[in-house]
Amino acid sequence: MAALTPVLLFLLFLSANSDESSNLDSSCFSAIPISNSVAALYVFGDSTVDAGNNNFMNNAVRVNFLPYGIDFSNTPTGRFTNGKTVADFIAILYNLSLPPPYLSLTEAQRKTVRDGINYASAGCGIFPNTKPPGLDCWSLQTQIEVFNRTVQEDLPCMIEDPQELAEYLANSIFYISMGTNDYTLNFNNHHDPEYFANSLLIQFRWCLQTLYNIGARNLVVNNIGPLGCLPSMINKTRNGQCDEQMNQNIMSYNSQLPQILKNIEDEYPNATLTLANSYDFLQDILADTEKYGFTDVKDPCCGDYFQGELACIPDYSTPCDNRCHSLFFDASHTSEFANCMFVRDMLIIKD
Template identity: 30%
Template sequence: MALSSGSSAIIAVMIWSILLLPAMSESHCYTTIFSFGDSLADTGNYLLSGPARFPAVAHLPYGETFFHHPTGRFCNGRLIIDFMAEAYGLPLLPPYLAIQGNESERYAKGVNFAVAGATALDVSYFVERRIPGLWTADSLSVQLGWFNNTLPSLCSENCHDYLKRALFVVGEIGGNDFNFALIQGRKSIDEVVSYVPDVVSAIVEAVNVLIKQGAVELVVPGNLPIGCSTLYLTVFRSANPLDYDPLTGCLIKFNEFAVYYNSYLQDALQKLRRQQPQAKIIYADYYNSAMGFFRNPPIFGFESVLKACCGVGEPYNFNLILMCSAATNVCKDPSTYANWDGIHLTEKAYEWMAHGFLNGLFTYPWLKPPMLCH
């Protein structure tokens, strides 16, 4: 089931949210968050994992807006997962690789296993298809292994109640499986479409494993509108105006691919819901959430949504080799930009998206309202 961003859908969600408040207020709030994914959720694992293909994330201007120093987040400030933790009154999720020795019990309120560049599929999948340039080998299955290593120290013998009150955020993951294939591997979009069942299968299997371990509430995000990504707009720049959406300036065929992938993922999650009725599997509609500000930038306070805030080069202030660093241009006010470094979004864009998820506008079914958790 795909969520519409139209006004009628928003009104319907608001009405149903009001009607459901009494029932929701009786449920328990989340006491823990576990996060898996890639750079859209990574709070420092990539930076802590050793020599990196993207060393600039260890330096300003990364982290300049909120933290005032680099944290390993691929952003000028907070990510969606940060806003979610704050909304539920929980501390920002520490990266798994920051856990030292037997200190796991200190992270009982949440751990972030996401790694920038991570893929849903294991490295061998890309090796077999001659797709080079992966940033990390810490795929989704590796992150699940980290979770299994950490869990015994978080809930000792009986984990049932602990996991029942936890929120699992599985993604966004899978986007890099396509990014590396399309950009590094130079695969055609038709060939990459054939990878979709494998990517979705890996995500669904991970969700299924977590449910069998005791997870009850899980959020699984879809992919962003990659046709609006500065990276894609630069690498696949076209002289044919028909390749672009006249309303947004985004590349049509790549957004159509994202819609196809998201639909396939939602169908698979619906099947899993029938197989695991005891679990609440929530789809987070990253696509339509982000399309709101790509279609109507001024409503969200954005002056630019396609150009990167930090970068160099025309026409999108992006260069795939130079990227964002202290040596490149940084916009004066990142809150007026949706795009941070050409690949990742700004804190303000993530904040808008997080509000949409927490308010139930772009999640199916809805998350527990944070206002009832305090």
């Protein structure tokens, strides 16, 4: 994203969002720079960045209940955290509106949204067949197909000139956070990790190339975090430690992903692909909790046992008071404060 690198202006945006963030420590927020150098933000992914698309699906996993959203004006938007996601903070970083979930928009509204759209859907993955048993969601392939409709049918209503539309897309950011569910739902111990990772990366590369063919030029791609250290996984080990076998299973994917991104850049010189290293970020926090200010990195801020699993249960679970000191909000998703820190420490491109 070198062409979009902003002159960083370290401005405090809390005053404009005080009602949404009043319960959180401002130390992370005050370090987020604001820039006007990006045209739009388009978001693809799973529950890590779903902003509410699953709320509009008849048979999908969703969190349209409190305490999810307790720090988002006390509103359960469908985000799988207490407040904003990483994608939301990227939008704030570039002075954009938070990308609305595609399915929340009417056909008329879709022809007026210029700051970007969120297509993410909780539960799905890179493989088209990755989904929770018996439930619906949008795979990455489906999300890209819907985005293509946005480019073909909606954006031309605002940007009629094809060259101007191409420049708009070239000056937009495309954030992709996906792959976790492919391992939690599709991978089992009978799979060869190398073969599974290779197959997943072949599919993922095709998706990235398809986005490029539609017009994307600046792509920010998450790798897969240490899944074995999620509270849901720690709970299953019964010894209070990370599931290191699960962490090992994803290493083949994570180790090959940077080269895949470089290969695409080599093939398409006007494309820039940036790795958002979720794995190293979370491992750094787990290795030095005091440095980051967290006091709890193993337990969910919101979680009770339900049928042997940890879950944030509607009308039952009470979240912790000091949410900015918890790495995880629920058993599988990071807190708003951790999401902010990820953008601050891992995604800001400095001159």
